[in-house]
Each structure stands twice: as C-alpha cells, then as structure tokens.
Amino acid sequence: MTIAELKETMRQQPWQVLLIRFAPYILGLIALVILPPFFSTPIQGIWTKFLIFAIFASSYDLAYGHTGLLSLGHAAFFGAGGYTIAVLNLHYGIDSLWIGLPLGILVGALTAVVFGLIALRVLGPFFLMITFALGMLTFSIAWNVRWLNTPGMQGITGVPLPDLGIPGFSWSTISFYYFVLIIFLLCFFLVYRIMNSPFGYSLRGIRDGEPRLRSLGYNTWLHKYLIIIITGAFAGVAGVLYVYYYGMIVPAHLAIGTSFSPMIMVILGGSTTLLGPVIGAAVIEFVGYFASIFTPERWPLILGGIFVVTIMYAPGGINIHLSRLWKRLGERYGSVKS
Amino acid sequence: MSAEAFVLNLLNGLSYGMVLFLLASGLSIVLGLMGIWNLAHGALYMVAGYIGWTIAVHLGMNFWLAVLLGAIAAGLIGLGIERGFLRKLYRQVNEQVLLTFGFLYILTNLSLWVWTGRFRVPFTAPALAGSFIIGDITYPIVRFEIIIIGIIIASGLWWLQERTRIGAIVRAGMDDKEMTMGLGINLDRVSMFTFLLAAFIAGFAGVIGAQFLGVYSGLGLDMLLPALIVVIVGGMGTIQGALFGAVLIGLIDAFGRALFPQLAMFTMYLLMIVILLVRPSGLVGRRI
Numbered sequence A: 001m002t003i004a005e006l007k008e009t010m011r012q013q014p015w016q017v018l019l020i021r022f023a024p025y026i027l028g029l030i031a032l033v034i035l036p037p038f039f040s041t042p043i044q045g046i047w048t049k050f051l052i053f054a055i056f057a058s059s060y061d062l063a064y065g066h067t068g069l070l071s072l073g074h075a076a077f078f079g080a081g082g083y084t085i086a087v088l089n090l091h092y093g094i095d096s097l098w099i100g101l102p103l104g105i106l107v108g109a110l111t112a113v114v115f116g117l118i119a120l121r122v123l124g125p126f127f128l129m130i131t132f133a134l135g136m137l138t139f140s141i142a143w144n145v146r147w148l149n150t151p152g153m154q155g156i157t158g159v160p161l162p163d164l165g166i167p168g169f170s171w172s173t174i175s176f177y178y179f180v181l182i183i184f185l186l187c188f189f190l191v192y193r194i195m196n197s198p199f200g201y202s203l204r205g206i207r208d209g210e211p212r213l214r215s216l217g218y219n220t221w222l223h224k225y226l227i228i229i230i231t232g233a234f235a236g237v238a239g240v241l242y243v244y245y246y247g248m249i250v251p252a253h254l255a256i257g258t259s260f261s262p263m264i265m266v267i268l269g270g271s272t273t274l275l276g277p278v279i280g281a282a283v284i285e286f287v288g289y290f291a292s293i294f295t296p297e298r299w300p301l302i303l304g305g306i307f308v309v310t311i312m313y314a315p316g317g318i319n320i321h322l323s324r325l326w327k328r329l330g331e332r333y334g335s336v337k338s
Numbered sequence B: 001m002s003a004e005a006f007v008l009n010l011l012n013g014l015s016y017g018m019v020l021f022l023l024a025s026g027l028s029i030v031l032g033l034m035g036i037w038n039l040a041h042g043a044l045y046m047v048a049g050y051i052g053w054t055i056a057v058h059l060g061m062n063f064w065l066a067v068l069l070g071a072i073a074a075g076l077i078g079l080g081i082e083r084g085f086l087r088k089l090y091r092q093v094n095e096q097v098l099l100t101f102g103f104l105y106i107l108t109n110l111s112l113w114v115w116t117g118r119f120r121v122p123f124t125a126p127a128l129a130g131s132f133i134i135g136d137i138t139y140p141i142v143r144f145e146i147i148i149i150g151i152i153i154a155s156g157l158w159w160l161q162e163r164t165r166i167g168a169i170v171r172a173g174m175d176d177k178e179m180t181m182g183l184g185i186n187l188d189r190v191s192m193f194t195f196l197l198a199a200f201i202a203g204f205a206g207v208i209g210a211q212f213l214g215v216y217s218g219l220g221l222d223m224l225l226p227a228l229i230v231v232i233v234g235g236m237g238t239i240q241g242a243l244f245g246a247v248l249i250g251l252i253d254a255f256g257r258a259l260f261p262q263l264a265m266f267t268m269y270l271l272m273i274v275i276l277l278v279r280p281s282g283l284v285g286r287r288i
Helices: A003-012 A015-034 A041-066 A074-092 A097-119 A124-144 A173-195 A198-215 A220-246 A256-269 A276-294 A296-313 A318-333 B003-034 B041-058 B063-084 B093-115 B141-163 B165-175 B177-182 B187-213 B219-234 B239-259 B264-278
Strands: B131-134 B137-140
Touching: A003 A015, A015 A173, A015 A318, A041 A074, A041 A173, A041 A198, A041 A220, A041 A256, A041 A276, A074 A097, A074 A124, A074 A220, A074 A256, A097 A124, A097 A220, A124 A256, A124 B093, A124 B219, A124 B264, A173 A198, A173 A220, A198 A220, A256 A276, A256 A296, A256 A318, A256 B093, A276 A296, A276 A318, A296 B093, B003 B041, B003 B137, B003 B141, B003 B165, B003 B187, B003 B219, B003 B239, B041 B063, B041 B093, B041 B187, B041 B219, B063 B093, B063 B187, B093 B219, B131 B141, B137 B141, B141 B165, B141 B187, B141 B239, B165 B177, B165 B187, B177 B187, B219 B239, B219 B264, B239 B264
Parallel strands: none
Antiparallel strands: B131 B137
C-alpha cells in the first residue's frame, strides 16, 4: 500500500480496526524495544545479530523478491562495507562512526556500481553465475592482498566498537543493541518507502514481465542497476555493523556462504513482503543460537533442511501463514474486513 | 620452467582436467536440458568418494567395485533429488537452483556426520599404486589411468549425445521443449534419466578423482566451483564444450599453481567473468 492509501485507510477506519491491523508492527516494535534487556548478555548479542541480518535480508529481498534477480554475490557488498571499517581501523586508526558508516555505505554501493555494470550484461542462469564469480573474485582479492589482512593471519581482527564522538560515553552490549535498532528502523522504513514507491512497482513489473515494461518505455536495465546499487548500500550498512559488533572480518564474509544467509532468511520468512525477511532473520538467528548450544555440528544440516522444506512445502514463507492466521483471528474477534 | 617440469604440469593439468570434465559434463547437460545449475553436484561427487573409500579401504574390497557402488549411490541420491523435489518445482527455476543449494548443505553435513572430518588420503587399486619412470621423470600411474578413463568416457558421452536417438531427443529438448513434447516425447522421463546419468557420472568421478585428490569434508564445494567455471568457459549443453573447458581449466590450474601460486584462483574467476561477458554461450557451447 502506498503512503496515500495508508493515510486514506487511517482516515476511514475506526481506531479499533486500525489497532488490529497494525498490531503486528506495533507489537514487534514494542518487543524489539522492551524485551532485550531482560535477556542475558549472549542472547542480547543474538538480538543484535538478528537485526544486522534483518537489514541485509530486507535489502536482498528488494533484488530477489521484488526484481527477481537471484544473486549469489551479495556477500561482496556486505564484506566491502565491513572491510572498509576494518581497514580504516588497521591502517588509519580511524574508529569514528561518522566517518566509518558513510564510507562503508559508499564502498558497499560502489562495489555494487561495478558489479551491476558487469553482471547485468547477462541474463537468467548466467546472472546467477556471474554474481557468484564476482563474489568469489572479491574473496580471492581479500585473501591475497596483504593490505587487507592483519599481518600474520587471514582477515582483520581487533576492530573496536565505533567512536561516537560523545565524551564520557562507553558501549555496553545493550547500548550497542539499541544503536543497531535505530539503524535497523531507519533501514526498515527506507525499504518500506522503496517497496511502495512507483520505482518499487516497476521493479515488480520487471520481475513479472520485463519485455512488457520495456515496450511501455521503461528503462528496465537502469531500474535493475539502481536496485543493485541500493541493495549494495544496505548490505554495506549491515557489513559495517557486523564488523563493529564482532570486531573482525575474514575473507569468507565475501564468499558464497555469506550470500546464502540473506537468501535463506528471505525465503523462509517470505519474499516480497515487508516483514518476511525480518521474521526469517529472527528465526534463523534464534534457532541457530539454540541449535548451536545443543548440536553445533548439525546446524548446517538443520539449515539445509529448513531451506528445502520451506521451498517445497511453504513456498510463500512464514509471513504469509502468519498474516493469514492474523486475518482469520481478526475476522473472528474483531470483524475486520480487508 | 624446465622440460621435465613442463611435462609434469601438463600431465597434472590433464588428469585434474579429466576429473573436472566428468563433473562438468553432467552439470552442463542438466543445465542445457533443465535450465538449472545443480549446485548439489559437487556434494554427490564427495559422497561417492566417501562411499568408495569405505568400500575400498575400510572394507578392503575391490577398487573397481568401489567405483561402481560409489557411482550407483550418487546416481540414486540424484534420482531422489530429481524425483522427490526438483520435478515438483516445475518451471520455477530460481527455486530449483536454491533447492540444490540446500542439498549441498545437507549432503555435506550428513557426510561429515557419517565419515567425520578426517582427511582420507588418496587410495587406488593395488595394481595402479606405483609410478612410471621415464628418463628423469617419475610419475604416478593413476594420473595416466585417469586421463585414459576421461578420454574413454568423453568419447562415449559424445557418441551418446551426437550419434544416438537418445542424444537426439536430449538435444531437441534443449532447443525447443514444447515442440519436443509435441512430438510425443516424454520430456519428464528424459529429464529424469539425464539427471540420473549426470549424478552417476559425478559419483564415478568422485571415486576416480579420490585416487589423487583424496576425500575430505569441503571437497564438494571445492570441486563444484571449478566445475561451474568449466561449464561457463566451455559452454553449456555439449560434451565437447565441457571437455575443452575442463582441459583448459585443468591446465590453467596446474601451470597457474606452478608459475603464480597467488593468482591461480583469481585467474580462473577472471576468465569466467570475461567469457560470460564476451561469449555467454561459452567457447564451444550451443547457441542460446
């Protein structure tokens, strides 16, 4: 629904109906704000990681779900953002957030500028392969270039939490969580705006029938190029936050395994929906955390199993079933008709 | 580079290339016929390698029996993936590719569970365990054997695809699915057998390749990546394309490792990107 439609709905419907309708968002927000302090520190870390990957997955869905571009190279944007922070710390001793974050976003987007130019020259199964090859190319660069590695090892470690420039301020797990939450909410809102803009509609048009959009005079190449750059910037944000939080980055963060994470989150949660990737990220991170307590070795097996079962038996993802359930509850108890 | 080193690298590259060929031929034909990248292909290769190890080394049985059973096991797993899953996602290409990716995770982790993470050293038939000594060069027999097997399989597959009725049906399916089905050909059945054969050959390659590569937990992905490059470089849908690409990549890998060890991986991915941009149908592939 567009902003105008949203305002229209809000004007027409009584507030009870609106409350039920937007309750999932409101409850979700309340949960994100209130719940984490009640958990132990490791679990607060899982909340943080969940939000970081929710940003990554939401942006990936703009390319995969909305535009139909199946890319195996999005980890390169994530890693580019992360490496920016790590290199700034390693070689220049800069830890300021106000330099690091914008630069990380810029580098993520610039990587996407280069990738998009190359990858969009080919179609279909070849797009998949070329994004994969580009991802692996950045992986081998990060592996081999000495400048991108802490001396004596692969990857860069010892990156501190960002310096906000506020005197007397020091980070704790929970304050970093709230910092990530603010950035997540900003990104979530931006993704929502992009999804519901005319640009977002034409992206879905490209997914459903590119020749038709082209014959209507749309520059479909430019649309696809722009969305790759936009997702690159968001992935850069996620990469920056990830490196701040874990204090390290390794070449594997650029490779195919990292591209797999947002993919499975989007598919599990439900692609082309606003909440789907966020739900997917939550399920994967929390199930992953508890699975890694009980059977750390079997986690990839569980992950692969979840993936296969979702694709086969719940192709719409979790979100569709949740929203159907919600709607049915609403119809039964609140006589909401939508 | 001395003459001996040159010959050694040439033979190394050719034998590695032949294993890549066995893997890539199946990938390439499945891609041509069904339009999907089977990302679980490398995992089938690895599982067969483990099964071959169990039979030949752990149980101490005949090596060629191990090759056969490894190939059959991989074929059956492939058949299960195709019948149980891929077929039900008819025409949903993205979902099919993602599904095979899921199976890569599942098979890799299952084999880690069953066979643990220990590296399995290369094993072979007792008769092939020695080395040839020609002049100053000492060279393991298995590498020659692999080159010969590769050439035999390549000729057989080429004959199957280009000179038989079955091959004609597969080629027709690649060119025009609707028309092929309109001629009364059960393309679903054809896809099933193609996938089965591809998985069988991947399994065969798994045990054959274990003769000098060994078997370990990350092998599935390690073999999948160069095999994908081979398909891209050689071109999809043809046996000669896969053979050409595999030999080229095998040689680049061997000489790259010898001459610029830092850049070997980089060169391959760069080559893949350049080929995708300049000739997306590959160097000797079918037109798309």
